Amino acid sequence: MIWSRPMTDRKDARQPWALILGASSGFGEATAITLAAAGYDICGVHLDRRQGMAHVDGIKAQIEAHGRKALFFNGNAADDDNRANVVAELKAAVGAGGYVRVMLHSLAFGTLKPYLTPDADSGITRKNMEMTLDVMANSLVYWAQAVWRAGLFSDGSKIYAMTSEGSSRVIPSYGAVSAAKSALESNCRQLAMEFAKLRSGVTVNAIRAGVTKTPALMQLPEAQDLIDHALRRNPMGRLASVDDVAQAIVAFSGEGTHWLTGNVLGVDGGELVTG
Ligand SMILES: NC(=O)c1ccc[n+]([C@@H]2O[C@H](COP(=O)([O-])OP(=O)(O)OC[C@H]3O[C@@H](n4cnc5c(N)ncnc54)[C@H](O)[C@@H]3O)[C@@H](O)[C@H]2O)c1
Secondary structure (H helix, E strand, O other): OHHHOOOOHHHOOOEEEEEEEOOOOHHHHHHHHHHHHOOOEEEEEEOOOHHHHHHHHHHHHHHHHOOOOEEEEEOOOOOHHHHHHHHHHHHHHHOOOEEEEEEEEOOOOOOOOOOOOOOOOOOOOHHHHHHHHHHHHHHHHHHHHHHHHOOOOOOOOEEEEEEOHHHOOOOOOOHHHHHHHHHHHHHHHHHHHHHHHOOOOOEEEEEEEOOEOOHHHHOOOOHHHHHHHHHHHOOOOOOEOHHHHHHHHHHHOOOOOOOOOOOEEEEOOOOOOOO
16 A cells, blocks of 8 residues: 555655645744745745735745745635635646645634623624634635645645644633634544545644744733743743744654644643643
């Protein structure tokens, strides 16, 4: 069986690409730049207003400074037409000499409304809930389908999705995001199983990062409490950084990890186990 042979990536002449969903900030940005330094061409998808575009240009410049391609798209990653356009353009750019080695789902876009409020207007609505689940959990499935159907995955491809301790713990403002994280982990397990049964050589894992200072974290009303709590319990004595996670993703994407699939991989310096 082709898929169970040891990976020999370094001898693989094909150019590896990484498709990063959420490439303009936080974990997605750090992973895009770190993978470029490791030799990957990068396709980034992000959602930014005009004032954020100078920062995106800076990320592209860092990728290109490593001699790699930076193909970026600004738009809603949960939109079907946007996804079809990105996949078509990515397929043309990758060409016959490459493949998508890494796909990272790192989208932060959800409601922080509580479920129970006296008035209906300030509480979570069906629309809020469905949008959060669609972007933060279910879009992983549609991207995996589209990239696979386009023939862009190959033996050795890795899919990752960013999850958090919130998949199994409650935080007051995190109800819908917590639901999305549970669904995201479940979607990873299902995709891992289906890709394995296809003998595709594609593996799927969720990455559970520790509390990390990013724009998404700082939007939570409880951000400072979460940071203080994480600092108290993390046995490494500091918070996780986006670079800690990016470096782990590069390492997981190297040789010899073809049997690693269907997991939630903690990249948190031991934060969970001491909590
Ligand atoms: N920061 C933490 O402490 C932490 C811990 C564990 C897991 N996570 C998860 O990591 C992921 C990334 O979070 P982050 O902290 O790096 O956030 P971030 O705000 O720094 O980055 C989010 C990225 O997602 C993009 N984005 C958001 N909605 C989008 C959409 N609809 N379409 C296209 N792009 C969109 C943004 O443009 C940005 O590039 C999230 O799923 C988050 O829940 C965060």
